[in-house]
Amino acid sequence: MEIINKLIDKSSLSALIERLNTSGKQVYAPVTKNGLCDFAKVESVQEIDFDSIATIQSAKSLVFPKVEKLLSYEKTYDDVIVKEVDLTKIPEVIAFAGRPCDAAGFIPLNAIFTSDSVDQIFKTRLDKLSIISISCKKADDFCFCTSVNGSPSNTSGSDILLTEISETTYYAEIITEKGKAILDAYADLFKDSAVVDKTPFVAKIDKQFSTEIINEKLKTLFESDIWDHQAMRCVGCGACAFVCPACGCFDIQDETKGKDGVRHRCWDSCGFKIFTMHTSGHNPREKQAQRWRQRIFHKFSYQPEQQQEFGCVGCGRCSRACPSDMNIAEHLKAIAVK
Amino acid sequence: MEEIKKIAKELLAENKVQLIVGFEKGSANKVRPAFFTKPEEIDQLIYNEYCIHNIALYLKKDICQKANNLAIIANPNVVRSILQLASENQIAEEKIKIIGISFEGKCVGLLDFKAAEEFSKTQPKGIKPEDKALIEKIQAMPLEERFNYWVEAFSPCIKCYACRASCPMCYCGKCNVETNNPQWIPVAPHKYGNLEWHMMRAMHLAGRCINCGECNRSCPVNIPLNILSYMLSDFILDEFDSEAGMNAVFTPALSVYTSVDKENFIK
Amino acid sequence: MNMEKNTIYSPYKMKIEKITEEAPFVKTFRLKFINDEDAENFSFRTGQFGEYSIFGEGETTFCIASSPTRKGYIECTFRQAGRVTKALANLDEGDIIGFRGPYGNIFPIDEWKGKNLVFIAGGIALPPMRSVIWNCLDLRENFKDITIIYGARSVADLVYKNELKEWEGRSDVNIVTTVDPGGETPEWTGKIGFVPTVLSEIAPSSENTIAIVCGPPIMIKFTFPVLEKLGFTDENVYTTLENRMKCGFGKCGRCNVGKVFVCKDGPVFSLKQLKELPAEY
Ligand code: SF4
Ligand code: SF4
Ligand code: SF4
Ligand code: SF4
Ligand code: FES
Numbered sequence: 107m108e109i110i111n112k113l114i115d116k117s118s119l120s121a122l123i124e125r126l127n128t129s130g131k132q133v134y135a136p137v138t139k140n141g142l143c144d145f146a147k148v149e150s151v152q153e154i155d156f157d158s159i160a161t162i163q164s165a166k167s168l169v170f171p172k173v174e175k176l177l178s179y180e181k182t183y184d185d186v187i188v189k190e191v192d193l194t195k196i197p198e199v200i201a202f203a204g205r206p207c208d209a210a211g212f213i214p215l216n217a218i219f220t221s222d223s224v225d226q227i228f229k230t231r232l233d234k235l236s237i238i239s240i241s242c243k244k245a246d247d248f249c250f251c252t253s254v255n256g257s258p259s260n261t262s263g264s265d266i267l268l269t270e271i272s273e274t275t276y277y278a279e280i281i282t283e284k285g286k287a288i289l290d291a292y293a294d295l296f297k298d299s300a301v302v303d304k305t306p307f308v309a310k311i312d313k314q315f316s317t318e319i320i321n322e323k324l325k326t327l328f329e330s331d332i333w334d335h336q337a338m339r340c341v342g343c344g345a346c347a348f349v350c351p352a353c354g355c356f357d358i359q360d361e362t363k364g365k366d367g368v369r370h371r372c373w374d375s376c377g378f379k380i381f382t383m384h385t386s387g388h389n390p391r392e393k394q395a396q397r398w399r400q401r402i403f404h405k406f407s408y409q410p411e412q413q414q415e416f417g418c419v420g421c422g423r424c425s426r427a428c429p430s431d432m433n434i435a436e437h438l439k440a441i442a443v444k
Numbered sequence: 445m446e447e448i449k450k451i452a453k454e455l456l457a458e459n460k461v462q463l464i465v466g467f468e469k470g471s472a473n474k475v476r477p478a479f480f481t482k483p484e485e486i487d488q489l490i491y492n493e494y495c496i497h498n499i500a501l502y503l504k505k506d507i508c509q510k511a512n513n514l515a516i517i518a519n520p521n522v523v524r525s526i527l528q529l530a531s532e533n534q535i536a537e538e539k540i541k542i543i544g545i546s547f548e549g550k551c552v553g554l555l556d557f558k559a560a561e562e563f564s565k566t567q568p569k570g571i572k573p574e575d576k577a578l579i580e581k582i583q584a585m586p587l588e589e590r591f592n593y594w595v596e597a598f599s600p601c602i603k604c605y606a607c608r609a610s611c612p613m614c615y616c617g618k619c620n621v622e623t624n625n626p627q628w629i630p631v632a633p634h635k636y637g638n639l640e641w642h643m644m645r646a647m648h649l650a651g652r653c654i655n656c657g658e659c660n661r662s663c664p665v666n667i668p669l670n671i672l673s674y675m676l677s678d679f680i681l682d683e684f685d686s687e688a689g690m691n692a693v694f695t696p697a698l699s700v701y702t703s704v705d706k707e708n709f710i711k
Numbered sequence: 712m713n714m715e716k717n718t719i720y721s722p723y724k725m726k727i728e729k730i731t732e733e734a735p736f737v738k739t740f741r742l743k744f745i746n747d748e749d750a751e752n753f754s755f756r757t758g759q760f761g762e763y764s765i766f767g768e769g770e771t772t773f774c775i776a777s778s779p780t781r782k783g784y785i786e787c788t789f790r791q792a793g794r795v796t797k798a799l800a801n802l803d804e805g806d807i808i809g810f811r812g813p814y815g816n817i818f819p820i821d822e823w824k825g826k827n828l829v830f831i832a833g834g835i836a837l838p839p840m841r842s843v844i845w846n847c848l849d850l851r852e853n854f855k856d857i858t859i860i861y862g863a864r865s866v867a868d869l870v871y872k873n874e875l876k877e878w879e880g881r882s883d884v885n886i887v888t889t890v891d892p893g894g895e896t897p898e899w900t901g902k903i904g905f906v907p908t909v910l911s912e913i914a915p916s917s918e919n920t921i922a923i924v925c926g927p928p929i930m931i932k933f934t935f936p937v938l939e940k941l942g943f944t945d946e947n948v949y950t951t952l953e954n955r956m957k958c959g960f961g962k963c964g965r966c967n968v969g970k971v972f973v974c975k976d977g978p979v980f981s982l983k984q985l986k987e988l989p990a991e992y
Pocket of ligand 3: 347353377
């Protein structure tokens with residue numbers, strides 16, 4: 107679809123949020139509570155934090171929650187009744203005021219969940235999600251979207267991208283059919299516009315390396331000592347993977363109470379030692395350096411080769427969240443010049 | 445800072461230690477843990493008011509386990525962790541040189557365990573005033589409200605286990621949350637899965653937590669889990685007259701019995 | 712019509728029709744689909760695996776140990792080790808379990824037509840091999856000589872004892888069984904020695920021959936050089952990899968070796984493919 111150019115007044119956002127809510131859609135947007143900004147359900151525009159650089163966690167939980175039911179079961183005396191997830195119950199959701207990197211993150215995530223075989227739960231959630239993002243006016247030391255094929259005003263992944271072009275007005279790019287459906291439903295809130303050059307209105311982020319260089323370098327670096335060196339202070343937690351918009355790894359677990367139970371999936375991470383450990387105790391990725399290498403290879407070698415998508419959108423969340431200050435951009439830069 | 449560097453450089457130059465665990469400049473205005481093996485690398489070592497992390501954590505990781513001997517830049521939290529680890533037979537005095545630094549940032553030179561015990565006693569508890577205020581608020585709550593407070597406080601937990609990974613006292617090769625036969629703690633990060641994980645964690649650290657607050661600092665979603673441990677420390681000090689991180693000899697509150705135990709908790 | 716599944720996580724319900732004790736802590740289950748339509752529509756090929764579940768305990772991964780030529784049921788053989796396998800071992804005939812599958816790639820037996828086959832297996836690794844052995848035996852005219860070399864730590868640890876006997880009785884199969892030194896009983900008539908040693912004694916010709924190797928890592932490690940000495944090229948040697956698995960279809964992220972997922976791109980690999988992968992398994 108060709109991008110439709112529109113304008114929307116800031117003062118109209120409140121009507122947009124309210125009307126989306128009354129139409130039965132759930133609106134999620136960045137909300138700051140106790141000093142932390144994360145996506146939360148909102149009913150009015152006042153609740154939204156438009157100022158934060160990026161939420162602590164990505165928007166991925168809207169399609170891939172930290173814990174979700176895959177099926178439930180009921181045990182009877184001599185049988186088991188298996189109840190599948192009712193996909194029709196999955197709600198329509200709007201991700202509002204996330205960043206272009208939030209939107210871009212859904213692309214590699216989608217590749218994980220729908221290439222080869224389709225994870226219907228994920229796909230239904232994504233199908234029912236519309237993404238209205240806002241270009242970044244500010245960036246911090248951890249942002250590096252421009253090094254991984256993104257930008258502070260990148261449209262990919264978003265259905266509508268808003269860019270603040272004046273005190274009162276957003277330039278609105280309607281990018282997809284889903285975006286157009288929103289435009290059509292609330293046409294009175296939008297005004298026509300010509301194409302606007304967004305550059306003066308968004309943050310400047312220097313490109314530090316390219317995904318091609320990283321991908322090329324990794325071809326010969328599997329056995330390098332760089333992994334030992336980089337992973338020295340990594341403590342092997344799940345923070346980086348859990349806050350990452352593009353990480354899709356999960357565990358499957360049963361929980362029973364009496365006769366009834368649920369089989370659900372929850373986030374998992376290649377950074378954990380037990381992620382790959384066999385029952386025998388043998389572990390193909392025994393050392394933290396191997397696990398860190400997996401993280402980088404998965405995102406910059408395996409995913410692009412198998413699914414044609416890089417698994418990193420440069421949001422910097424992993425680096426902000428890391429308890430031992432593992433800065434992925436810095437490590438990638440070191441790989442680029444190795 | 446110059447004094448710290450001088451001691452560190454000498455230790456490496458004179459081959460007294462193979463490894464020094466300290467800090468270097470990190471991203472933005474952060475500092476980060478760093479490992480030094482050659483005297484010339486010490487130029488990268490820094491110490492400033494941001495160096496509050498409890499790097500004693502690395503003593504039980506491969507990098508330190510592989511070294512025959514090492515030194516560590518030790519703020520009072522690190523010192524207390526070392527003493528606690530020593531009391532649990534996790535680190536031998538011959539292996540480690542402690543470069544002690546007070547909460548004010550004053551270097552007190554190399555400490556043996558005896559001196560470390562003395563130093564530990566002179567330093568204030570690491571608990572911040574705002575944490576104290578929260579503890580008082582929670583203690584004033586009626587039981588049910590208190591329980592609900594914790595259920596809510598833990599519910600955003602995503603079970604990334606950064607808190608566990610960053611705690612020097614969480615050194616178990618296989619954490620209880622990783623055993624599944626039987627499954628003690630639900631794996632999923634839902635409300636009750638989180639509550640059970642945090643209750644288990646608090647109990648395993650009761651009498652062992654040295655109140656450094658690293659778990660809370662590491663938590664990406666800022667859960668005040670350290671508060672629960674602090675409350676338990678207070679309780680244990682009160683009931684058993686035992687305080688973690690003050691003593692290099694074995695003084696576990698929860699696994700010994702003495703005739704002077706008050707046993708109030710049984711009533 | 713196949714019971715349309717809402718999601719790829721929904722298992723078939725299967726009834727345990729028969730339980731065979733194979734060795735200490737090792738059992739074989741014969742499983743039948745509860746739903747007839749599922750049974751009719753289900754098909755798999757040799758080498759594939761599935762996720763078996765006990766509701767309340769979770770899922771566990773094993774190969775399908777029966778041959779696709781035997782219709783109407785599937786079989787699996789497992790050793791009690793973790794939480795789910797322990798719970799499985801406590802089940803009785805008639806009990807119900809869940810099954811998702813088939814997953815993974817296959818042994819390319821169509822490409823092996825007109826060739827000699829040498830199957831080399833150790834310990835509890837015979838199950839994936841049993842499927843392909845029976846598949847080839849049921850299509851016996853497609854292949855030339857079939858040799859089976861199977862070893863275990865002790866006589867008690869040999870699995871599929873009845874089938875081993877049956878194969879011994881067949882004139883169109885050349886079977887050699889062996890136990891590790893010290894694992895023999897007074898009645899033992901097979902060989903005594905480790906599998907790689909026995910293989911080099913028997914020295915099957917590599918001429919027009921495919922070798923299939925399954926076993927513990929240590930056995931595999933010492934078997935490949937013997938095969939190489941015998942003149943087998945890497946394309947003509949096959950093996951299966953095992954890794955910790957959860958989903959079975961390349962999504963949960965834990966079973967990869969380099970860029971391939973063992974669950975989706977494996978578990979069957981030729982030695983040539985294996986050598987192109989990083990040694991992280
Ligand atoms: S890089 Fe940081 S966040 Fe990721 S596992 Fe290592 S310590 Fe945890
Ligand atoms: S790897 Fe880090 S920077 Fe890249 S997308 Fe994930 S969280 Fe963002
Ligand atoms: S980086 Fe690790 S946790 Fe993230 S998707 Fe890849 S394998 Fe999974
Ligand atoms: S660091 Fe925070 S989110 Fe992670 S497991 Fe600990 S309390 Fe939960
Ligand atoms: S088992 Fe989940 S990716 Fe292979």
